[in-house]
Amino acid sequence: MKSKKIPERLESKRLLLRKLNHTDAPGLYANIRDKEISRWLSGVPYPYPKDLALKFVLTAIAKFENKKRFTFGITIKGIKKEAVGVISLEKVDYKNKNAMLGYWIGKKYWGKGYMTEAVKEVLSFGFETIGLHRIYANVYSENPASERILRKFGFIFEGVERExxxxxxxxQDYLTYGLLKKEYSKAM
Ligand SMILES: CC(C)(COP(=O)(O)OP(=O)(O)OC[C@H]1O[C@@H](n2cnc3c(N)ncnc32)[C@H](O)[C@@H]1OP(=O)(O)O)[C@@H](O)C(=O)NCCC(=O)NCCS
Structure with missing residues:
Protein backbone atom coordinates (compact mmCIF):
# COMPACT_ATOMS: atom_id res chain seq x y z
CA MET A 1 0.00 0.00 0.00
CA LYS A 2 2.88 2.39 0.76
CA SER A 3 4.34 2.07 -2.72
CA LYS A 4 1.04 2.83 -4.44
CA LYS A 5 0.65 6.05 -6.49
CA ILE A 6 -1.50 8.40 -4.45
CA PRO A 7 -3.94 10.78 -6.18
CA GLU A 8 -3.42 14.39 -5.15
CA ARG A 9 -6.94 15.50 -6.11
CA LEU A 10 -10.35 14.13 -5.23
CA GLU A 11 -13.44 15.52 -6.87
CA SER A 12 -17.12 15.59 -6.01
CA LYS A 13 -20.02 17.47 -7.54
CA ARG A 14 -19.31 20.79 -5.82
CA LEU A 15 -15.83 20.32 -4.38
CA LEU A 16 -12.28 19.83 -5.44
CA LEU A 17 -10.17 18.40 -2.63
CA ARG A 18 -6.52 18.77 -3.42
CA LYS A 19 -3.08 18.58 -1.89
CA LEU A 20 -2.29 21.93 -0.27
CA ASN A 21 0.21 24.37 -1.70
CA HIS A 22 1.83 27.34 0.00
CA THR A 23 -0.59 29.84 -1.59
CA ASP A 24 -3.36 28.28 0.52
CA ALA A 25 -1.92 29.66 3.76
CA PRO A 26 -3.66 33.10 3.73
CA GLY A 27 -7.10 31.60 2.99
CA LEU A 28 -6.71 28.96 5.66
CA TYR A 29 -5.56 31.59 8.14
CA ALA A 30 -8.58 33.80 7.34
CA ASN A 31 -10.95 30.91 8.07
CA ILE A 32 -9.32 29.14 10.99
CA ARG A 33 -8.72 32.18 13.19
CA ASP A 34 -12.21 31.78 14.57
CA LYS A 35 -13.04 30.70 18.08
CA GLU A 36 -16.00 28.67 16.84
CA ILE A 37 -13.58 26.55 14.82
CA SER A 38 -10.59 26.25 17.15
CA ARG A 39 -13.03 25.39 19.94
CA TRP A 40 -13.48 21.93 18.39
CA LEU A 41 -9.92 21.17 17.33
CA SER A 42 -7.35 19.99 19.85
CA GLY A 43 -4.24 21.23 18.02
CA VAL A 44 -5.57 24.64 16.99
CA PRO A 45 -4.87 27.58 19.32
CA TYR A 46 -6.92 30.74 19.72
CA PRO A 47 -5.84 33.38 18.91
CA TYR A 48 -4.25 31.73 15.90
CA PRO A 49 -0.77 33.08 15.05
CA LYS A 50 -0.47 34.15 11.41
CA ASP A 51 2.76 32.23 10.71
CA LEU A 52 1.21 28.99 11.95
CA ALA A 53 -0.93 28.65 8.80
CA LEU A 54 2.12 28.53 6.55
CA LYS A 55 3.91 26.15 8.92
CA PHE A 56 0.84 23.91 8.86
CA VAL A 57 0.71 23.97 5.05
CA LEU A 58 4.42 23.16 4.66
CA THR A 59 4.19 20.28 7.13
CA ALA A 60 1.05 19.00 5.39
CA ILE A 61 2.83 19.00 2.01
CA ALA A 62 5.85 17.13 3.42
CA LYS A 63 3.68 14.55 5.18
CA PHE A 64 1.54 14.05 2.07
CA GLU A 65 4.70 13.38 0.09
CA ASN A 66 6.01 10.81 2.53
CA LYS A 67 2.50 9.32 2.89
CA LYS A 68 2.26 9.87 6.63
CA ARG A 69 -0.74 12.18 6.57
CA PHE A 70 -3.05 12.98 3.68
CA THR A 71 -4.33 16.52 4.08
CA PHE A 72 -6.57 17.83 1.32
CA GLY A 73 -7.51 21.49 1.00
CA ILE A 74 -11.25 21.93 0.47
CA THR A 75 -11.98 24.19 -2.49
CA ILE A 76 -15.46 25.00 -3.72
CA LYS A 77 -15.83 24.79 -7.47
CA GLY A 78 -16.80 28.07 -9.12
CA ILE A 79 -16.51 29.98 -5.83
CA LYS A 80 -12.97 29.83 -4.49
CA LYS A 81 -9.75 28.42 -5.85
CA GLU A 82 -8.06 28.72 -2.44
CA ALA A 83 -8.73 26.18 0.27
CA VAL A 84 -11.39 27.27 2.78
CA GLY A 85 -10.90 24.28 5.05
CA VAL A 86 -9.11 20.97 5.21
CA ILE A 87 -9.90 17.32 5.55
CA SER A 88 -7.28 14.76 6.37
CA LEU A 89 -6.45 11.19 7.10
CA GLU A 90 -3.74 11.32 9.71
CA LYS A 91 -1.79 8.93 11.91
CA VAL A 92 -1.82 6.51 8.99
CA ASP A 93 -0.83 3.12 10.39
CA TYR A 94 0.08 0.94 7.42
CA LYS A 95 0.68 -2.17 9.49
CA ASN A 96 -2.76 -2.16 11.07
CA LYS A 97 -4.43 -0.36 8.15
CA ASN A 98 -6.07 2.39 10.11
CA ALA A 99 -6.08 6.19 10.14
CA MET A 100 -7.76 9.10 11.87
CA LEU A 101 -10.15 11.39 10.02
CA GLY A 102 -10.13 15.11 10.83
CA TYR A 103 -11.77 18.14 9.19
CA TRP A 104 -12.88 21.75 9.45
CA ILE A 105 -14.34 24.33 7.09
CA GLY A 106 -14.75 28.12 7.39
CA LYS A 107 -17.88 29.22 9.22
CA LYS A 108 -19.45 31.01 6.28
CA TYR A 109 -19.58 27.66 4.45
CA TRP A 110 -21.28 25.70 7.22
CA GLY A 111 -24.67 24.07 6.83
CA LYS A 112 -24.50 23.52 3.07
CA GLY A 113 -23.55 19.86 3.12
CA TYR A 114 -19.97 20.55 2.02
CA MET A 115 -18.29 18.49 4.73
CA THR A 116 -20.62 15.56 4.15
CA GLU A 117 -19.57 15.69 0.50
CA ALA A 118 -15.87 15.89 1.43
CA VAL A 119 -16.04 13.05 3.96
CA LYS A 120 -17.63 10.77 1.37
CA GLU A 121 -14.68 11.29 -0.99
CA VAL A 122 -12.06 10.85 1.73
CA LEU A 123 -13.66 7.65 3.05
CA SER A 124 -13.55 6.23 -0.44
CA PHE A 125 -9.92 7.36 -0.74
CA GLY A 126 -9.06 5.74 2.61
CA PHE A 127 -10.84 2.43 2.17
CA GLU A 128 -10.56 1.92 -1.56
CA THR A 129 -7.43 3.76 -2.69
CA ILE A 130 -5.09 3.23 0.24
CA GLY A 131 -6.76 0.06 1.45
CA LEU A 132 -7.53 0.91 5.07
CA HIS A 133 -9.44 -1.47 7.30
CA ARG A 134 -10.61 1.10 9.88
CA ILE A 135 -11.07 4.86 9.96
CA TYR A 136 -11.77 6.62 13.24
CA ALA A 137 -12.45 10.15 14.38
CA ASN A 138 -12.15 11.95 17.69
CA VAL A 139 -14.77 14.54 18.54
CA TYR A 140 -15.18 16.78 21.54
CA SER A 141 -18.47 16.12 23.22
CA GLU A 142 -21.22 18.62 22.35
CA ASN A 143 -20.17 18.88 18.68
CA PRO A 144 -23.43 17.61 17.20
CA ALA A 145 -22.68 18.71 13.61
CA SER A 146 -19.54 16.59 13.50
CA GLU A 147 -21.19 13.62 15.23
CA ARG A 148 -24.08 13.87 12.79
CA ILE A 149 -21.72 13.66 9.80
CA LEU A 150 -19.97 10.60 11.22
CA ARG A 151 -23.20 8.82 12.05
CA LYS A 152 -24.54 9.47 8.53
CA PHE A 153 -21.68 7.35 7.20
CA GLY A 154 -22.24 4.58 9.72
CA PHE A 155 -19.48 5.45 12.21
CA ILE A 156 -20.11 3.78 15.53
CA PHE A 157 -19.61 5.50 18.87
CA GLU A 158 -16.85 3.49 20.54
CA GLY A 159 -16.22 5.32 23.75
CA VAL A 160 -15.24 8.39 25.62
CA GLU A 161 -11.97 9.56 27.09
CA ARG A 162 -13.21 11.62 29.98
CA GLU A 163 -11.76 15.11 30.53
CA GLN A 172 -13.42 18.39 27.71
CA ASP A 173 -14.51 14.81 27.07
CA TYR A 174 -13.21 13.28 23.85
CA LEU A 175 -15.35 10.80 21.93
CA THR A 176 -14.14 8.14 19.54
CA TYR A 177 -16.14 7.08 16.51
CA GLY A 178 -14.96 4.21 14.29
CA LEU A 179 -15.91 2.77 10.93
CA LEU A 180 -14.72 -0.55 9.51
CA LYS A 181 -14.38 -1.15 5.81
CA LYS A 182 -17.07 -3.84 5.83
CA GLU A 183 -19.53 -1.41 7.46
CA TYR A 184 -18.61 1.32 4.98
CA SER A 185 -19.04 -1.03 2.02
CA LYS A 186 -22.48 -2.01 3.23
CA ALA A 187 -23.58 1.59 3.67
CA MET A 188 -22.30 2.87 0.29
C1 LIG B 1 -18.42 20.24 11.86
C2 LIG B 1 -18.28 20.91 10.50
C3 LIG B 1 -17.08 20.33 9.78
C4 LIG B 1 -19.56 20.67 9.69
O1 LIG B 1 -19.39 21.16 8.36
P1 LIG B 1 -20.66 21.41 7.41
O2 LIG B 1 -20.16 21.58 6.02
O3 LIG B 1 -21.48 22.49 7.98
O4 LIG B 1 -21.40 20.01 7.56
P2 LIG B 1 -22.63 19.45 6.69
O5 LIG B 1 -23.47 20.60 6.26
O6 LIG B 1 -22.10 18.54 5.63
O7 LIG B 1 -23.39 18.51 7.73
C5 LIG B 1 -23.67 18.93 9.04
C6 LIG B 1 -24.78 18.06 9.60
O8 LIG B 1 -24.91 18.35 10.98
C7 LIG B 1 -26.23 18.81 11.24
N1 LIG B 1 -26.11 19.79 12.31
C8 LIG B 1 -25.54 21.01 12.26
N2 LIG B 1 -25.65 21.62 13.47
C9 LIG B 1 -26.30 20.74 14.28
C10 LIG B 1 -26.72 20.78 15.62
N3 LIG B 1 -26.48 21.85 16.38
N4 LIG B 1 -27.36 19.69 16.13
C11 LIG B 1 -27.59 18.60 15.37
N5 LIG B 1 -27.21 18.51 14.05
C12 LIG B 1 -26.57 19.57 13.53
C13 LIG B 1 -26.69 19.40 9.93
O9 LIG B 1 -28.10 19.48 9.88
C14 LIG B 1 -26.11 18.36 8.96
O10 LIG B 1 -26.85 17.17 8.98
P3 LIG B 1 -27.93 16.81 7.81
O11 LIG B 1 -27.13 16.70 6.53
O12 LIG B 1 -28.53 15.54 8.23
O13 LIG B 1 -28.88 17.96 7.75
C15 LIG B 1 -18.09 22.45 10.65
O14 LIG B 1 -19.13 22.94 11.44
C16 LIG B 1 -16.75 22.83 11.28
O15 LIG B 1 -15.76 23.02 10.59
N6 LIG B 1 -16.78 22.95 12.62
C17 LIG B 1 -15.55 23.33 13.36
C18 LIG B 1 -14.48 22.26 13.33
C19 LIG B 1 -14.98 20.89 13.74
O16 LIG B 1 -15.86 20.76 14.57
N7 LIG B 1 -14.37 19.87 13.14
C20 LIG B 1 -14.67 18.50 13.47
C21 LIG B 1 -13.83 18.04 14.58
S1 LIG B 1 -14.14 16.34 14.93
Whole structure:
Protein backbone atom coordinates (compact mmCIF):
# COMPACT_ATOMS: atom_id res chain seq x y z
CA MET A 1 0.00 0.00 0.00
CA LYS A 2 2.88 2.39 0.76
CA SER A 3 4.34 2.07 -2.72
CA LYS A 4 1.04 2.83 -4.44
CA LYS A 5 0.65 6.05 -6.49
CA ILE A 6 -1.50 8.40 -4.45
CA PRO A 7 -3.94 10.78 -6.18
CA GLU A 8 -3.42 14.39 -5.15
CA ARG A 9 -6.94 15.50 -6.11
CA LEU A 10 -10.35 14.13 -5.23
CA GLU A 11 -13.44 15.52 -6.87
CA SER A 12 -17.12 15.59 -6.01
CA LYS A 13 -20.02 17.47 -7.54
CA ARG A 14 -19.31 20.79 -5.82
CA LEU A 15 -15.83 20.32 -4.38
CA LEU A 16 -12.28 19.83 -5.44
CA LEU A 17 -10.17 18.40 -2.63
CA ARG A 18 -6.52 18.77 -3.42
CA LYS A 19 -3.08 18.58 -1.89
CA LEU A 20 -2.29 21.93 -0.27
CA ASN A 21 0.21 24.37 -1.70
CA HIS A 22 1.83 27.34 0.00
CA THR A 23 -0.59 29.84 -1.59
CA ASP A 24 -3.36 28.28 0.52
CA ALA A 25 -1.92 29.66 3.76
CA PRO A 26 -3.66 33.10 3.73
CA GLY A 27 -7.10 31.60 2.99
CA LEU A 28 -6.71 28.96 5.66
CA TYR A 29 -5.56 31.59 8.14
CA ALA A 30 -8.58 33.80 7.34
CA ASN A 31 -10.95 30.91 8.07
CA ILE A 32 -9.32 29.14 10.99
CA ARG A 33 -8.72 32.18 13.19
CA ASP A 34 -12.21 31.78 14.57
CA LYS A 35 -13.04 30.70 18.08
CA GLU A 36 -16.00 28.67 16.84
CA ILE A 37 -13.58 26.55 14.82
CA SER A 38 -10.59 26.25 17.15
CA ARG A 39 -13.03 25.39 19.94
CA TRP A 40 -13.48 21.93 18.39
CA LEU A 41 -9.92 21.17 17.33
CA SER A 42 -7.35 19.99 19.85
CA GLY A 43 -4.24 21.23 18.02
CA VAL A 44 -5.57 24.64 16.99
CA PRO A 45 -4.87 27.58 19.32
CA TYR A 46 -6.92 30.74 19.72
CA PRO A 47 -5.84 33.38 18.91
CA TYR A 48 -4.25 31.73 15.90
CA PRO A 49 -0.77 33.08 15.05
CA LYS A 50 -0.47 34.15 11.41
CA ASP A 51 2.76 32.23 10.71
CA LEU A 52 1.21 28.99 11.95
CA ALA A 53 -0.93 28.65 8.80
CA LEU A 54 2.12 28.53 6.55
CA LYS A 55 3.91 26.15 8.92
CA PHE A 56 0.84 23.91 8.86
CA VAL A 57 0.71 23.97 5.05
CA LEU A 58 4.42 23.16 4.66
CA THR A 59 4.19 20.28 7.13
CA ALA A 60 1.05 19.00 5.39
CA ILE A 61 2.83 19.00 2.01
CA ALA A 62 5.85 17.13 3.42
CA LYS A 63 3.68 14.55 5.18
CA PHE A 64 1.54 14.05 2.07
CA GLU A 65 4.70 13.38 0.09
CA ASN A 66 6.01 10.81 2.53
CA LYS A 67 2.50 9.32 2.89
CA LYS A 68 2.26 9.87 6.63
CA ARG A 69 -0.74 12.18 6.57
CA PHE A 70 -3.05 12.98 3.68
CA THR A 71 -4.33 16.52 4.08
CA PHE A 72 -6.57 17.83 1.32
CA GLY A 73 -7.51 21.49 1.00
CA ILE A 74 -11.25 21.93 0.47
CA THR A 75 -11.98 24.19 -2.49
CA ILE A 76 -15.46 25.00 -3.72
CA LYS A 77 -15.83 24.79 -7.47
CA GLY A 78 -16.80 28.07 -9.12
CA ILE A 79 -16.51 29.98 -5.83
CA LYS A 80 -12.97 29.83 -4.49
CA LYS A 81 -9.75 28.42 -5.85
CA GLU A 82 -8.06 28.72 -2.44
CA ALA A 83 -8.73 26.18 0.27
CA VAL A 84 -11.39 27.27 2.78
CA GLY A 85 -10.90 24.28 5.05
CA VAL A 86 -9.11 20.97 5.21
CA ILE A 87 -9.90 17.32 5.55
CA SER A 88 -7.28 14.76 6.37
CA LEU A 89 -6.45 11.19 7.10
CA GLU A 90 -3.74 11.32 9.71
CA LYS A 91 -1.79 8.93 11.91
CA VAL A 92 -1.82 6.51 8.99
CA ASP A 93 -0.83 3.12 10.39
CA TYR A 94 0.08 0.94 7.42
CA LYS A 95 0.68 -2.17 9.49
CA ASN A 96 -2.76 -2.16 11.07
CA LYS A 97 -4.43 -0.36 8.15
CA ASN A 98 -6.07 2.39 10.11
CA ALA A 99 -6.08 6.19 10.14
CA MET A 100 -7.76 9.10 11.87
CA LEU A 101 -10.15 11.39 10.02
CA GLY A 102 -10.13 15.11 10.83
CA TYR A 103 -11.77 18.14 9.19
CA TRP A 104 -12.88 21.75 9.45
CA ILE A 105 -14.34 24.33 7.09
CA GLY A 106 -14.75 28.12 7.39
CA LYS A 107 -17.88 29.22 9.22
CA LYS A 108 -19.45 31.01 6.28
CA TYR A 109 -19.58 27.66 4.45
CA TRP A 110 -21.28 25.70 7.22
CA GLY A 111 -24.67 24.07 6.83
CA LYS A 112 -24.50 23.52 3.07
CA GLY A 113 -23.55 19.86 3.12
CA TYR A 114 -19.97 20.55 2.02
CA MET A 115 -18.29 18.49 4.73
CA THR A 116 -20.62 15.56 4.15
CA GLU A 117 -19.57 15.69 0.50
CA ALA A 118 -15.87 15.89 1.43
CA VAL A 119 -16.04 13.05 3.96
CA LYS A 120 -17.63 10.77 1.37
CA GLU A 121 -14.68 11.29 -0.99
CA VAL A 122 -12.06 10.85 1.73
CA LEU A 123 -13.66 7.65 3.05
CA SER A 124 -13.55 6.23 -0.44
CA PHE A 125 -9.92 7.36 -0.74
CA GLY A 126 -9.06 5.74 2.61
CA PHE A 127 -10.84 2.43 2.17
CA GLU A 128 -10.56 1.92 -1.56
CA THR A 129 -7.43 3.76 -2.69
CA ILE A 130 -5.09 3.23 0.24
CA GLY A 131 -6.76 0.06 1.45
CA LEU A 132 -7.53 0.91 5.07
CA HIS A 133 -9.44 -1.47 7.30
CA ARG A 134 -10.61 1.10 9.88
CA ILE A 135 -11.07 4.86 9.96
CA TYR A 136 -11.77 6.62 13.24
CA ALA A 137 -12.45 10.15 14.38
CA ASN A 138 -12.15 11.95 17.69
CA VAL A 139 -14.77 14.54 18.54
CA TYR A 140 -15.18 16.78 21.54
CA SER A 141 -18.47 16.12 23.22
CA GLU A 142 -21.22 18.62 22.35
CA ASN A 143 -20.17 18.88 18.68
CA PRO A 144 -23.43 17.61 17.20
CA ALA A 145 -22.68 18.71 13.61
CA SER A 146 -19.54 16.59 13.50
CA GLU A 147 -21.19 13.62 15.23
CA ARG A 148 -24.08 13.87 12.79
CA ILE A 149 -21.72 13.66 9.80
CA LEU A 150 -19.97 10.60 11.22
CA ARG A 151 -23.20 8.82 12.05
CA LYS A 152 -24.54 9.47 8.53
CA PHE A 153 -21.68 7.35 7.20
CA GLY A 154 -22.24 4.58 9.72
CA PHE A 155 -19.48 5.45 12.21
CA ILE A 156 -20.11 3.78 15.53
CA PHE A 157 -19.61 5.50 18.87
CA GLU A 158 -16.85 3.49 20.54
CA GLY A 159 -16.22 5.32 23.75
CA VAL A 160 -15.24 8.39 25.62
CA GLU A 161 -11.97 9.56 27.09
CA ARG A 162 -13.21 11.62 29.98
CA GLU A 163 -11.76 15.11 30.53
CA UNK A 164 -8.88 14.47 28.13
CA UNK A 165 -8.24 18.10 27.18
CA UNK A 166 -8.43 21.42 28.96
CA UNK A 167 -9.90 23.89 26.52
CA UNK A 168 -12.07 27.00 26.81
CA UNK A 169 -11.38 26.98 30.53
CA UNK A 170 -12.99 23.57 31.00
CA UNK A 171 -12.14 19.89 30.92
CA GLN A 172 -13.42 18.39 27.71
CA ASP A 173 -14.51 14.81 27.07
CA TYR A 174 -13.21 13.28 23.85
CA LEU A 175 -15.35 10.80 21.93
CA THR A 176 -14.14 8.14 19.54
CA TYR A 177 -16.14 7.08 16.51
CA GLY A 178 -14.96 4.21 14.29
CA LEU A 179 -15.91 2.77 10.93
CA LEU A 180 -14.72 -0.55 9.51
CA LYS A 181 -14.38 -1.15 5.81
CA LYS A 182 -17.07 -3.84 5.83
CA GLU A 183 -19.53 -1.41 7.46
CA TYR A 184 -18.61 1.32 4.98
CA SER A 185 -19.04 -1.03 2.02
CA LYS A 186 -22.48 -2.01 3.23
CA ALA A 187 -23.58 1.59 3.67
CA MET A 188 -22.30 2.87 0.29
C1 LIG B 1 -18.42 20.24 11.86
C2 LIG B 1 -18.28 20.91 10.50
C3 LIG B 1 -17.08 20.33 9.78
C4 LIG B 1 -19.56 20.67 9.69
O1 LIG B 1 -19.39 21.16 8.36
P1 LIG B 1 -20.66 21.41 7.41
O2 LIG B 1 -20.16 21.58 6.02
O3 LIG B 1 -21.48 22.49 7.98
O4 LIG B 1 -21.40 20.01 7.56
P2 LIG B 1 -22.63 19.45 6.69
O5 LIG B 1 -23.47 20.60 6.26
O6 LIG B 1 -22.10 18.54 5.63
O7 LIG B 1 -23.39 18.51 7.73
C5 LIG B 1 -23.67 18.93 9.04
C6 LIG B 1 -24.78 18.06 9.60
O8 LIG B 1 -24.91 18.35 10.98
C7 LIG B 1 -26.23 18.81 11.24
N1 LIG B 1 -26.11 19.79 12.31
C8 LIG B 1 -25.54 21.01 12.26
N2 LIG B 1 -25.65 21.62 13.47
C9 LIG B 1 -26.30 20.74 14.28
C10 LIG B 1 -26.72 20.78 15.62
N3 LIG B 1 -26.48 21.85 16.38
N4 LIG B 1 -27.36 19.69 16.13
C11 LIG B 1 -27.59 18.60 15.37
N5 LIG B 1 -27.21 18.51 14.05
C12 LIG B 1 -26.57 19.57 13.53
C13 LIG B 1 -26.69 19.40 9.93
O9 LIG B 1 -28.10 19.48 9.88
C14 LIG B 1 -26.11 18.36 8.96
O10 LIG B 1 -26.85 17.17 8.98
P3 LIG B 1 -27.93 16.81 7.81
O11 LIG B 1 -27.13 16.70 6.53
O12 LIG B 1 -28.53 15.54 8.23
O13 LIG B 1 -28.88 17.96 7.75
C15 LIG B 1 -18.09 22.45 10.65
O14 LIG B 1 -19.13 22.94 11.44
C16 LIG B 1 -16.75 22.83 11.28
O15 LIG B 1 -15.76 23.02 10.59
N6 LIG B 1 -16.78 22.95 12.62
C17 LIG B 1 -15.55 23.33 13.36
C18 LIG B 1 -14.48 22.26 13.33
C19 LIG B 1 -14.98 20.89 13.74
O16 LIG B 1 -15.86 20.76 14.57
N7 LIG B 1 -14.37 19.87 13.14
C20 LIG B 1 -14.67 18.50 13.47
C21 LIG B 1 -13.83 18.04 14.58
S1 LIG B 1 -14.14 16.34 14.93
Missing amino acids: KFFKEGEW
